[in-house]
Amino acid sequence: MFDRLYRSAVLGVASRKPVEDLVRARAWSVAQRFVAGEQSTTAIQAVQDLARDGILGNLDLLGEFVNSPETANIFAEQVLALQTQAAAAGVAPYVSVKLSSVGQGLTVNGEDLGLHNARRIVAQAREYGGFVCLDMEDHPRVDVTLAQLRTLIGEFGREHVGSVLQSYLYRSEADRAALDDLRPNLRIVKGAYLEPETVAMPVKADVDAAYRRLVYSHLKAGNYTNIATHDPEIISDVKMFVLSHGIPRTQFEFQMLYGIRRDLQKKLAAEGFTVRAYIPYGRDWYAYFSRRIAERPANVMFVLRGMLKG
Template sequence: ASRFVAGETLDEAVDIVKKLNEEGLVVTLDLLGESVTTREEARQATDSIVTIFDAIAKNGVNSNVSVKLTQLGLDINYDFCLENMRRIAAKAKEKNNFVRIDMEDSPRVQQTIDLFKTLVQEYGKEHVGLVIQSYLYRSESDVEELGEMGVNLRIVKGAYKEPKDVAFPDKKDVDDNYLKLVAMHLKNGCYTAIATHDENIINWTKRFVKENNIPDDLYEFQMLYGVRNGLQRQLVAEGYKVRVYTPFGKDWYPYFTRRIAERPANALFVLKSFFRD
């Protein structure tokens, strides 16, 4: 397996989940793939994702699943995508597990939120969660509204190239908004995943939960597989819950491209991974 991807097959990925679990980390598995253009591809992705929940249950590993709606046909047809997501959410519920919908680029945000709300009504907030990006101006009002529903959110900075009429162009504003969104959601008593490798934000969160007596079962840290491995394990040693976002599969290109955009030094690791098997 390469530095950022846990193999091409579900079996390889499950083996990696076992190893991560042994180190005290929990996992969210992600079948690589996005922006599909045919119903056939979207149906296949849906079938494969349903199978992930069976493999998690069968192997008794601690993992949930993250998905992207453009992998499930959002760009083809909203109702078709909703039907695919219903199959996935039903499976998550059947296995008493959880599916989180990743957030993609800004033209898809409204549809993603609408679809998510429908799923929460049908399957319950224990089984479906969403991602909110702190670089978007709209996110504060989204978190306010989603907070009233009491849903589980992962807060991220945002990984897509966005125009400045929708997203803060300055890093400082993105970071400030991140803290604001985390504080809002936790104070609303809602489960919050703090997904970042930014130690300033992580340290701020540690202080915030202590000062505000936020219970341990209301939040977790999340990081990407292969990124800041030492920090992931250090947080586990300190007693925090840490979930590793672990992608697997063949369609790794767009995922790698975003990782290189975030940190050009990652390019070397990506290049090296071409020369391994």
């Protein structure tokens, strides 16, 4: 309950324009711990740096809901350019995309613009031997995102596109079962948005228990599973689970956010597990940064100290 109140308070304060202006002006040096610069070149460099520790990358051009087709198309072009740049640098592009940033919900020529742009991005990723993960946003977008996932897997194959389920949503276990016929590559997360109690579990212990159930059932069904958490207890339980169920290491990977639990990322990679860091970059870093801060009281102090240092 405290977690929810804390998250709600921090996100509430962070959403005020004067706070945003202040943090943008004074906290960029702190934000760079979580964000790999503002340009695609620095993000691709981050992938190459992590590769030295045996860690893979997942590039994310930061950006959320847009309300004009022009902005959505510009954003999609930037993702396409990122994939081309990554491929030219010898990195098979693995990108995450929020469909709201490429036009989901906007209809152009009778078609959802988000799906139209996602098709272009996934088609190009397939050409380069890459992969696109459709990030999961707030709960009103779940139905449409999963429907679009189904369409895209049908057109391009599950080797090139997957999505995310959030364990805090009551609906996610049913959603996972309903997708089973696709054998989809899914990332399991706890969930980062401030959701009403009518749709999301308010108690952390319930979210953690649902997280384990989602991961275990997706693995048991034989599907590729991305275990995206920094939670050391869950990670250790998953390691025991795969061992006791004879699940091969080629069927799952651990994923964490850039700059968070770097020690654990390196340790897992050194133990021979596949580890992938989610590498956000771009000028639109504020909303992402606020969510990371809202996850952990210690991070607020980290930001305040950084701002005082200037």
